Amino acid sequence: MKTRASKTVVIVGGGLTAGLIARQLTAKGVEVLVLERGGDHSKGPESSLPNQRDELRWAVRQGLIQDWSRETYTLRHQHNQTALPVRWMESFLPGQGLGGAGNHWNGHLWRWAEYDPQLRSHYLHRYGKQAIPADMPLQDWGVTYAQLEPYHDLFEKLFGVSGQAGNIGGKKLPGGNPFEAPRSGPYPQAPLQVLESGLVFKQACEQLGYHAFPQAAANSSGAYTNPDGQKLGQCQYCGHCERFICEANAKGSPQVLLYPMLRERKSFEVRLNTQVLGLRYDAAGKRATAVHCLDLLTGEEYEQPAEVIVLAAFTMSNTQLLLHSKIGKPYDPVSNTGVVGKNFCYQVNAGVDLFFKDKWFNPFLASGSTQMVIDEFNNDNFDHSGLGFLGGATIQAYQFSGRPIKGRRVPDGTPRWGTAWKQANADWYAHSMTLGIEGSCYPHRGNYLSLDPTYRDAYGRPLIRMTFDFRDNEQKMAAFLSNKMMEIARHCGADKVGSLQGLVTPFDSRLYQTTHIVGGTIMGETPHDSVVSPHLQHWDAHNLFVVGASVYPHNSGYNPTGPLGALALRLGDDLQRYLQRPGRL
Amino acid sequence: MTDSVDFLPPDSAGSARRVFLKQLAAASSSLPLGKALAGGSATAMLLQSADATAAPSGKPVINTVYGYQSFGPDEAAFVEAMLNIMCPADHLTPGGVDCGLAIYIDRQLAGSFGQGARRYAAGPFLQGAAQCGPQLPLTPEQYFKAGVAEADRAAQRLYGQLFDVLTPQQGDAFLQQLAAGRVAGEQLDLAEWFNSLVYPLFAEACFADPLYGGNVGMVFWKMIGYPGLPATHALDVVQYLGKPYPGAANPKSIADFS
Ligand SMILES: Cc1cc2nc3c(=O)[nH]c(=O)nc-3n(C[C@H](O)[C@H](O)[C@H](O)COP(=O)(O)OP(=O)(O)OC[C@H]3O[C@@H](n4cnc5c(N)ncnc54)[C@H](O)[C@@H]3O)c2cc1C
């Protein structure tokens, strides 16, 4: 196998976090090579009219999503079962192509709770030594929100985030999230328009004493120029946002804000259609020496050496690359030893539909982030004494699209076809809305990632095996939050309130939930309980770094990308220090 | 209940035993045969339907594409009968076949979807938790056809007749039973087949862009009030907050911008 000329920094995966790290490094002239398995989406039908607006092609047939015939995952719910391959995944949708899932995301941008990085300490402090069940390996991250705040601020400015601040420097502001972690300043742009569904929800929340606020969004409420001079257009509420690329250049995404700029920088190079198959590891020297690549256009395999290697290939690939390359000790739930694959977590969801004869919701007038939210029952924003579970969820009235194949609502009891079915769709399409919860998912000793003993990917590597289910804690939390949501639903004044669509158990790969899968290469304070240090440096290879939601030891009741952006930008700065004096950061 | 669909992934059996030019018969009000036959591609069809939308006749636009790429005669008879039951001609839409639903499903099965594009197909094929999704060594097209053959034999068992000659009431009752898991398959789980493959294709046929052959004349979009493509709504979202959106009455599809 050929070896190509060594590079200073090689980043595996060309998505959101990779773009942010490269921004920091190439600004200082550091040589960066990004290796991305997919192509460039910026000129194709996926980002041009009229074909961009094709629900079947992009949303239903998953035109922008990982090719499952090449790489998929196996699933089992308990570690003593045989896992089967998910032959067509619906529950979460990793991206493929320059920009990664950061192109076809919704754009909700959260900072997590101030206590999230110290969650273990927080719970122990508030509820005492018995608070955390023995099978829930919560742990602190080794970094604080205050350390990340400047990077959150930068990320929000780079992505032109639209939102209403709720807490600037400890001062609570009306209209924002009263539970927000303290910010150093306002959002760069005013929030998105509030839709009819949001107004209905807000009014119901006011009756109940809750504080609804508009979702902070990377969907640009106005025309915007970021600190790098990169521009966003105004969001057109086009209803083809999540699972789609924004044809109006209005969605904060790597394809718009990062890669075009990076490609102009001399020290930056990206190789597309380049599948990374593994890493070469010098166990004695505790270094990762090279990346094993396959050029998908020519079939050529080669080794790409580097001084620094960063894994930024999303939760599953990050974990697979470490396990397959035998770097770090794989986690074993029985002996409770090892770390790679540990703390795999997902997200809790539930919902309810509401029907109003006389209200017009126009579901198609929507952006990927048009929702009003309450944070009263999220994470530890409320007292858990005596509840028997930890964690919580946002409750929201969301309206992201009226795409007709997947986005119609009909009242309970509607037949599934025939004239009555058609009539119900005609009657309620524009006159219905949905409430949902999006909740935390804490680690469980039995939820983890490992290599499958049977099934292989198109490159001959073992598939990643998910051993995952929503355990007792998450089920109880979902039940509690669902009650809260149904109470709000009953205060909305609807003619018909649908039945609760509760958390689906056991975990089901056939239903889209969120693409917020976390853990597997978790961060922490010691090599015994984590794969990477608080600086995202691999404990067993000091020139190897991992970034992405795979480093979260738990999932919070928010979307993941805010802290990811902050961590990636910080890593970019840390790597400059590392390159000056290679060693433990 | 969100009326959305999540789909999943077929041998063929049966003997040639039907004569059916039902589809042509049903299309009597449409274009002259020569033009209809020429309209083999989806785009040409769309141009025709766009023309027809503008026609002052006031008659609903119906499918003018004939000839199947995937279905054999028995399969076509089954699918057409099924679609005309699931989407009967009524005050809301023409019948399912006239709405292009059969052409949609046929083209999907003949195309990359039906051939299993981007779907993991390596063995072994073991049965296990339903939540892992179906584990069959079949492409969606093969699965669809195997299910049609089994369902037709089940109809014969239960009613003494093939599915397409049942009365609409019998056919509807049969499909209800099938979807509810009350019709035993031979080798397949027919409820799983119907709910994970057939039903999603039906919903897609109704609501996808007419580019793919279904939803002829955007009839389903008009039915619900979905405006289609022109979505530069930064002003609309303010102006039509809580009010009916006028564009919903006159949707636009990909063909209108091509
Ligand atoms: C439909 C959808 C909606 C979402 N909405 C939100 C939201 O509203 N808010 C939010 O916070 N988050 C959201 N997310 C999640 C968000 O997109 C991710 O958190 C974010 O993109 C993660 O960045 P990343 O750099 O870790 O991964 P990505 O941006 O996905 O980039 C990873 C890249 O690595 C490449 N890659 C993987 N394996 C290899 C390999 N072996 N070799 C070479 N390249 C490889 C992939 O092709 C991909 O391009 C959403 C995701 C989806 C799918």
Ligand code: SF4
């Ligand atoms: S909703 Fe707004 S940000 Fe999203 S794709 Fe449409 S125009 Fe772009």
